[in-house]
Structures are given as structure tokens and as C-alpha cells.
Amino acid sequence: MSQTSDAMELREEDIKKHNSVAGALLEGFDHAPRIGTPLAADAPAEKSSGVGTRRRFRSTTPGLVTQRNVASAGVQLIGRIARADDGDMLVSPVQATVMHALRRAVAIALAVAENYADQSGLGDLKRANLEGSLPAARKTEFSELLAGEALVTLYVFGNAVAYLLSSHLTEVTVEVGDVDEVLTDNGQVALHGALWELDQDIASHASDDARLVGTVCAFAEMLMEKVALRAQTAPRLESFKGAAWRVEADDFTVRGFSPASKAKSTTLTMTFKKPNEVVGNHIAKYQAMKLSKMLMAYDFDRRLNPFADLGGFIFTFMGDGAPGTGKTTLIQMMAGLVNEYCLNAGYPFRYQNLSTDNIDSYQGKSGQNAKAFINNIIDPSVIGFGTIDDIDQLAGKRGDRQSSAGQLEITAVLMESFAGANTVVRGNCTFGMFSNYPENVDDALRQRAGARFLVDGPQTRDDYIDILNLLMGKNHDIPLGDHQPFAAQEIKKAVAASFESHSKPHEEGLMKVFDQVSKDIGSLDTIAKLGTYLKGIQEADERFTGRAIKNITDAVKVRAMDFELPDEWMEQPDLFLFKGYDEKLAMIKDMRKPITVEMVIQEINRYADSEFRYADKSDEIAIENAVRDMQRMEAAKKRFLSGGAG
Structure with a gap:
């Protein structure tokens, strides 16, 4: 391929x-070096110890050719x-x-x-x-x-x-x-x-x-x-x-000036999870399942994905939620699905996680590790899935004195790779950033996540019964009782309810903006009124910039692709995967849905809710830290004065 x-x-x-x-x-x-410094004259005849002996000389002017009195060797x-x-x-x-x-x-x-x-x-x-x-x-x-x-x-x-x-x-x-x-x-x-x-x-x-x-x-x-x-x-x-x-x-x-690499799959040793083993997290699970199939539409001949061509592909996403709500399970589910689809189609699949092990004390090495991770996943000859778990610990927040140089290097690489001048989205790979504390992630890096997967875990009584039943296993005789197993996890019904819930904002700060704008201009049923709502959000939170609008419109385009590619297309590659690019594009176009005002409002609220949630937490943490510092200074002042009086 x-x-x-x-x-x-x-x-x-x-x-x-x-x-x-x-x-x-x-x-x-024969060659007389102009810039590099040669070894000693007798070095070629000696057995190397494996330790470099060549002193490096670096010209201060790139490309400068200087004549040096070095004999040809x-x-x-x-x-x-x-x-x-x-x-x-x-x-x-x-x-x-x-x-x-x-x-x-x-x-x-x-x-x-x-x-x-x-x-x-x-x-x-x-x-x-x-x-x-x-x-x-x-x-x-x-x-x-x-x-x-x-x-x-x-x-x-x-x-x-x-x-x-x-x-x-x-x-x-x-x-x-x-x-x-x-x-x-x-x-x-x-x-x-x-x-x-x-x-x-x-x-x-x-x-x-x-x-x-x-x-x-x-x-x-x-x-x-x-x-x-x-x-x-x-x-x-x-x-x-x-x-x-x-x-x-x-x-x-x-x-061009792009490195080639062999289309080799990585050998995955993780424990895969089936979709029915992910309890709750309905929207996150649904989007992950859709994205897994979207990746498989990639055309190796054209080196482009029809979904990326149509504007409905998720290149980067942020999964956030409290500890224990299922972020790791979601990764295991998505990696398992893509791995299964690739094995069936004979496509090379590459998965890699960027972890805290990649932070290095050697200057520049952390950035190199991050760049190697990016290049490994975006390789156009493979289907790639890259994850950055606990990104708040891995990527530094600019301006935060607690961020190390290595963390800031990783932040710079990720920002440039996810939405830089040279970023090309082919649709063969996706990157997921996961965090328990997204408010600690640099604002500009977080906004480079084109989609938000709220990983909120089990929520309802049925969810808690399902997860208990799942984790208890089979080695018991305890009756299930009055409950239909996993009926609450029926994905389409659950997702429809989750999207509908975003017709109104969830966060208090956003509710005030929504209510005020609706009171001033009425129902948000035109582009002008929706733009007025967006401006109101920006006035309430200056971090809500043009990039946020792009992420929202991308999410709306994804909603226009609010369908799952049929399972049989994954199971029988000749039905879709092995067809030509233009035929795949036409098949997807036929399944597209029209964009509605309700979709746009829901996606504005979903994105803005997450930003308000992050901002509130971030501001609260900053206030708590400032108060703690003031209390320490007050205690130190009292102790100093007490010591001075004694």
C-alpha cells in the first residue's frame, strides 16, 4: 500500500x-576539510575506542566557505x-x-x-x-x-x-x-x-x-x-x-525534504477494550468509534483522507475528566479498534504514547524526543494514533516558573506540529491529549485540540450498575436484579441525549452570557445572531479567540458527518477501503447530513463550556496559590517580629 x-x-x-x-x-x-576539524594524522590507522576525539568547529556564518591551511587527506x-x-x-x-x-x-x-x-x-x-x-x-x-x-x-x-x-x-x-x-x-x-x-x-x-x-x-x-x-x-x-x-x-x-521511513506497524502489548466495556462517556466513546473508522478511509495512493478533504476529520482532540473516569480505557478501546481494522485490511498501524520518560535534562533532547514522536505518527505510509497522557505534566505552561526547560521544549514542538505553518493534515493519523487537570495545560496548546472529549465516566444509576456488573466478572452467583444489562449504553440514544443537553450551556459563566444575548436579540437562528453570541463569549473570556471559532466550525463539520461507516465496510475491505479515492469520496458525500442551527449552538456551548470550566479552575488555582503565598508571608512576618522583640 x-x-x-x-x-x-x-x-x-x-x-x-x-x-x-x-x-x-x-x-x-582526497578531501581538505573546510569547516570540520580532522582527527590527528595517525588516527585512521588506530583502533577507535568508541569515544569521540574530534573537536567540533562550527562556523558563525551558515554556508560560509573558508579556506583553511589543512592538507588533503x-x-x-x-x-x-x-x-x-x-x-x-x-x-x-x-x-x-x-x-x-x-x-x-x-x-x-x-x-x-x-x-x-x-x-x-x-x-x-x-x-x-x-x-x-x-x-x-x-x-x-x-x-x-x-x-x-x-x-x-x-x-x-x-x-x-x-x-x-x-x-x-x-x-x-x-x-x-x-x-x-x-x-x-x-x-x-x-x-x-x-x-x-x-x-x-x-x-x-x-x-x-x-x-x-x-x-x-x-x-x-x-x-x-x-x-x-x-x-x-x-x-x-x-x-x-x-x-x-x-x-x-x-x-x-x-x-522533498521529508524523511522516508519503512511502513512498519508497532507491536501493541496493551489490553484492548471493547466499546461495551466503556461505561458512560457517551459522546467521547461515540466520537472515538467514529474517528477510528474515519482513519481507515485514508487513501494510500492519494495520501489523503476524504474526511480531511471534506473538512470533517479530527486531527487533534483533548480528553479530560476527573481521575478514574475512564481515559485509559478510552485509549485502549480506540487503539484496539484501529488495530483490528488495520489487521483486517492489511494496513500498517503505528501507535505511540509520549510520556514523561521523554523529558530529558539534556538541553534540546526533550524537543527532539517530541519531534521524533510526531514524525513517527504522521508518517504518511501508515495509519497512526499518538497519545499524550497526562499532558499537564509533560508539556510546560509558558510563564509558569515551575515548568522545566524540557517541558517547555515539548510544548513548543507540539504547538508547531499541531497547528503550525508547515502542518499538513492528510487524515492518516490523529493525536489525543489526555489530562485530569486540563486547566494546567498551556492555553494556546489546549486550543490546538480541535475536538473535546469530556471523559466524565459513569453518571446514572444504570451506569453504576453496568460498571459493577462488568467488573465483578463471572465468578459469582449474585443475581443481577431488575436491570437490563448495558441498555443504558445504547450509543445512539445516549449520544443524542448528550448532544441535546448542550442546547443550553452547563457552566454558570456561560449561562449568563447565553441568557443575556438571547434576551437582547432573541433566538439564535441566524449567522449574525450566532456571531453576536460568540462575541459575547469573547467579552466574558478574552482567551476565546479566532482559533476557538475554527475548532467550533470543525466540530460542526464533524457533526455533518454524524454517521458511522458500516461495520461491514471494515470487515470486508473491498466494499469501501480498497476502492479508489474518488469513489470513497462520493460514498461519504452521499452520507453527509445538512448543518443545522441546533448543531452550531450545541457545538458552541460544548466548546465554550469546556473553556469556561478550564478557566474557572485555572483562576481558582491561581487565587488559592496567591492566598497561600500571602498567608506564608504573614506568618513569616509575625515570626520575624516575634523573634525581633525577643
Whole structure:
């Protein structure tokens, strides 16, 4: 399912014609480093202890090429790799795999760079330059295109290396540090610099096979990161960013400056829950069940979900409720449903939870952990479900002196990833943030949750009987009594009642706004009147911004999709899942419901109720803390005066 219809085929013959050049680069070439600092002259002949000895030098001007009095050194990667063991005269299978992966990655990079040169016009300028007929007016363009070729070559090389060796990684991790020798003269010089630095890293860190693979992959990741950052401001890269190339033999797709990854599922060890085992939480359960099926509508060829196209897809949601109300059970239910559907359809499914273990005392590491979590889930070649449990403990609140640097790093990454300038919602994944204390979550981060799942647990007498009956199990003879098991959990009836209850606000502060606006302008039955109500809410709570309006309208669009895809569509993939994108889109359009005034009012109240609830709790906590501080100061003052009098 990883084949993409929008990717051009990178033909095998176009790659293999670069094998001789790639092989020659691995055998040996001379390179005088410009930015990186080389090892001591005798270092290549020494056995590395696995501890880095190379002092890092970082230019203060990005992209600056400086001439340094450093003699050219021979770079012989094949020999370097062969020595990365206990002195065995034979090359190990892992070493051979690394050599083949590096040659393949160089060949792919050169083939893509050749395509880039043809599409961007660089090829014509190169020929004109060789003939001495390059116009002076185009020299700047020529220089910029050569720099673009260098960045393309380096990124594709790093991307291919990381992809080809990903299945050979072990639990051994290697920190190689920053990549310095990033040269942008042209593609060939760029490869010389990268391979020189890789040779240095292997000498410093690769003391055995596991560390060899770890070193090469870590270098590839750091190279990609450095090049992608440089490419953000580099000109003349549009033809590369907007295109995709498919290498069929490796199941590898080059898609701009985005890392490729193998479409592997994660092995889930959690205990799954069935929907009837979730008692209460009717709206949250219903939305989770709908979202699970929405994910399955994702089209791997188009790399887009019809629900995302129509505006009814939930990319991020916030699940909040008191401790013990069923947030973990809800996660187990949704992950179990998606896992079951993916197994039936043969789709790769990836689940991951971002936990407090990802907070690191090392500066920048927490942000890297969060970014890796995001990238793992948004991978367009899988169906992804990411959860952030206890987000109030994990992501720091800006301005809160108790938030650590690591927590604030995670907050910044999540905010940028969930609603940043580069956020692309394809509809293949969703993120759930869960908290017992959502009022402690940063306001801007909380508002990036497009939907709110109130996890309020069992509420009615029937709910409590059902949950007791469920948890008691079968090993007893106690009669059930006058009760119809799980009748109260009939989802459609319960959800209809839950939505209807939001025709009027629940929170006292919002009730006052609703009543006042209704008194002033009458029934909220036009866009103008609904907008007046929204303005009234904003006047009562300044945190109710334009993002809140977007979240409400998104929720209304979800309500227009207020239907569940039939179970048989999940059980028999040919009925829906395996159909073409346009056919799936048409089938979903036929099931859409018209948007009504009642829907809009209910969604405004549902969202605003949650914000008022969070704000009230947050303000109350702040007041309590301030009062506690004043009481302490008063007690300290009395004690001080008492001591002074004595």
C-alpha cells in the first residue's frame, strides 16, 4: 500500500549508471576539510575506542566557505568500515551491508540530483559553462542552482542511508554530534564533504558492528536535519520540494525534504477494550468509534483522507475528566479498534504514547524526543494514533516558573506540529491529549485540540450498575436484579441525549452570557445572531479567540458527518477501503447530513463550556496559590517580629 500515484519512477538503470562513481567514492578520494576539524594524522590507522576525539568547529556564518591551511587527506570508507571490528581480516555481513547501503544511497542521490538539474535548468547552465558561453547575467542563478543541487544530493543521500539501514539498527545508540562539513559548491563537492565527515565519525565511534550501524544512521539523521534547516531559506528548490521520486526496488520514496521511513506497524502489548466495556462517556466513546473508522478511509495512493478533504476529520482532540473516569480505557478501546481494522485490511498501524520518560535534562533532547514522536505518527505510509497522557505534566505552561526547560521544549514542538505553518493534515493519523487537570495545560496548546472529549465516566444509576456488573466478572452467583444489562449504553440514544443537553450551556459563566444575548436579540437562528453570541463569549473570556471559532466550525463539520461507516465496510475491505479515492469520496458525500442551527449552538456551548470550566479552575488555582503565598508571608512576618522583640 506504500505505492504513491503522485511519485515519478526513478528507473533502476538511471540509478545503476551511477554505481561506478559511487563505488569509486567509497574506495577513496582526497578531501581538505573546510569547516570540520580532522582527527590527528595517525588516527585512521588506530583502533577507535568508541569515544569521540574530534573537536567540533562550527562556523558563525551558515554556508560560509573558508579556506583553511589543512592538507588533503585520503578518505577510504571501505577500508575504514572493514577495520570497524576486532581486527577480523574478513568483512562481516553487517559491514558488507553498510558498504552496499552507502553505495546505493550515493547512486540514488546522484540520480535524483540529475533529475533536479534537468527540471530546474541547471543542466543547460552546466553545459553552457563548460562551453564558456554562460551569460554573465545568469551567473548568480547558476551559483544558486549549484547550491540547490548540493542540498538535494546531501538530503537524498542521508535519507536513503537512514532508510536502507533502519531495519539493521539495534538498541545501541550513538551520539555523533553536529554535522559541520556541509558544503554547497555543487553536488560532488557536497558528497566529498559528507563522506569525509562520515569517515571521521566511523573512526571515532564505530568499534563494532552494532556501533557501526548506529554511527552511520545517526550521522544520516543529523545530516538530514542540518540540510533541511539550510533548505528552508535556500532559493530555487521548488522543483525538488514539489516533486516525488519512487525507487521501487527499495520501496523508497523521495518526497522533498521529508524523511522516508519503512511502513512498519508497532507491536501493541496493551489490553484492548471493547466499546461495551466503556461505561458512560457517551459522546467521547461515540466520537472515538467514529474517528477510528474515519482513519481507515485514508487513501494510500492519494495520501489523503476524504474526511480531511471534506473538512470533517479530527486531527487533534483533548480528553479530560476527573481521575478514574475512564481515559485509559478510552485509549485502549480506540487503539484496539484501529488495530483490528488495520489487521483486517492489511494496513500498517503505528501507535505511540509520549510520556514523561521523554523529558530529558539534556538541553534540546526533550524537543527532539517530541519531534521524533510526531514524525513517527504522521508518517504518511501508515495509519497512526499518538497519545499524550497526562499532558499537564509533560508539556510546560509558558510563564509558569515551575515548568522545566524540557517541558517547555515539548510544548513548543507540539504547538508547531499541531497547528503550525508547515502542518499538513492528510487524515492518516490523529493525536489525543489526555489530562485530569486540563486547566494546567498551556492555553494556546489546549486550543490546538480541535475536538473535546469530556471523559466524565459513569453518571446514572444504570451506569453504576453496568460498571459493577462488568467488573465483578463471572465468578459469582449474585443475581443481577431488575436491570437490563448495558441498555443504558445504547450509543445512539445516549449520544443524542448528550448532544441535546448542550442546547443550553452547563457552566454558570456561560449561562449568563447565553441568557443575556438571547434576551437582547432573541433566538439564535441566524449567522449574525450566532456571531453576536460568540462575541459575547469573547467579552466574558478574552482567551476565546479566532482559533476557538475554527475548532467550533470543525466540530460542526464533524457533526455533518454524524454517521458511522458500516461495520461491514471494515470487515470486508473491498466494499469501501480498497476502492479508489474518488469513489470513497462520493460514498461519504452521499452520507453527509445538512448543518443545522441546533448543531452550531450545541457545538458552541460544548466548546465554550469546556473553556469556561478550564478557566474557572485555572483562576481558582491561581487565587488559592496567591492566598497561600500571602498567608506564608504573614506568618513569616509575625515570626520575624516575634523573634525581633525577643
